[in-house]
Amino acid sequence: xxxxxxxxxxxxxxxxxxxxxxxxxxxxxxxxxxxxxxxxxxxxxxxxxxxxxxxxxxxxxxxxxxxxxxxxxxxxxxxxxxxxxxxxxxxxxxxxxxxxxxxxxxxxxxxxxx
Amino acid sequence: xxxxxxxxxxxxxxxxxxxxxxxxxxxxxxxxxxxxxxxxxxxxxxxxxxxxxxxxxxxxxxxxxxxxxxxxxxxxxxxxxxxxxxxxxxxxxxxxxxxxxxxxxxxxxxxxxx
Numbered sequence: 001x002x003x004x005x006x007x008x009x010x011x012x013x014x015x016x017x018x019x020x021x022x023x024x025x026x027x028x029x030x031x032x033x034x035x036x037x038x039x040x041x042x043x044x045x046x047x048x049x050x051x052x053x054x055x056x057x058x059x060x061x062x063x064x065x066x067x068x069x070x071x072x073x074x075x076x077x078x079x080x081x082x083x084x085x086x087x088x089x090x091x092x093x094x095x096x097x098x099x100x101x102x103x104x105x106x107x108x109x110x111x112x113x114x
Numbered sequence: 115x116x117x118x119x120x121x122x123x124x125x126x127x128x129x130x131x132x133x134x135x136x137x138x139x140x141x142x143x144x145x146x147x148x149x150x151x152x153x154x155x156x157x158x159x160x161x162x163x164x165x166x167x168x169x170x171x172x173x174x175x176x177x178x179x180x181x182x183x184x185x186x187x188x189x190x191x192x193x194x195x196x197x198x199x200x201x202x203x204x205x206x207x208x209x210x211x212x213x214x215x216x217x218x219x220x221x222x223x224x225x226x227x228x
Contacts, residue, residue, distance in 0.1 A: 004157075033214075033215065035218075042203075042219060042220040042221060043203060043205075043218040045215040045218075055214070058215070091157050091158070095214065100209055101146070104160070105150075105158045105159070107157045108156070110155075
């Protein structure tokens with residue numbers, strides 16, 4: 001079973017600052033995803049990344065957000081000019097090619113914007 | 115617009131009994147359904163899935179039933195164990211649309227008492 005490591009586990013940032021959340025898959029996968037869960041709410045899809053480019057994104061994923069794989073292994077989510085309402089758990093997920101059920105989630109990064 | 119709905123926020127069951135978690139969806143393009151289990155401060159963990167071409171899938175104590183005409187699926191856990199206490203999320207995807215994002219319901223908190 002593939003593993004996904006997310007760093008940091010918890011980040012506190014001031015409103016207006018930029019944050020970068022990192023995801024490191026153990027195996028090489030083609031499909032990467034970011035989801036978020038605001039406290040008490042459902043897990044929401046943000047963006048999917050395939051073949052080094054965004055393949056899908058939700059309406060939540062506006063110009064404030066960006067994703068990249070800077071060194072071919074790490075998968076990052078950058079949030080510019082953070083707002084209080086960005087406070088949430090952010091989950092990275094990966095999917096094995098050819099496996100429709102093969103989504104593996106990381107343990108998440110808790111982002112707190114103060 | 116909630117495409118995936120879990121109308122019961124919580125369920126309490128005695129150890130050894132059956133737990134039935136329900137999920138409804140509105141998007142007829144969904145062709146793959148998954149159930150995830152989530153503990154606090156952890157990412158969702160895959161439990162079981164079902165393709166829209168099937169109406170039942172079983173894996174040990176877990177069985178998922180799909181009723182396409184009613185756009186309804188359910189997860190049965192038999193027998194329920196205290197370790198099953200967690201939040202259960204129903205998720206759906208539309209692979210036939212080349213979309214691979216999972217759309218989650220709001221979750222049902224299952225409490226199994228001994």
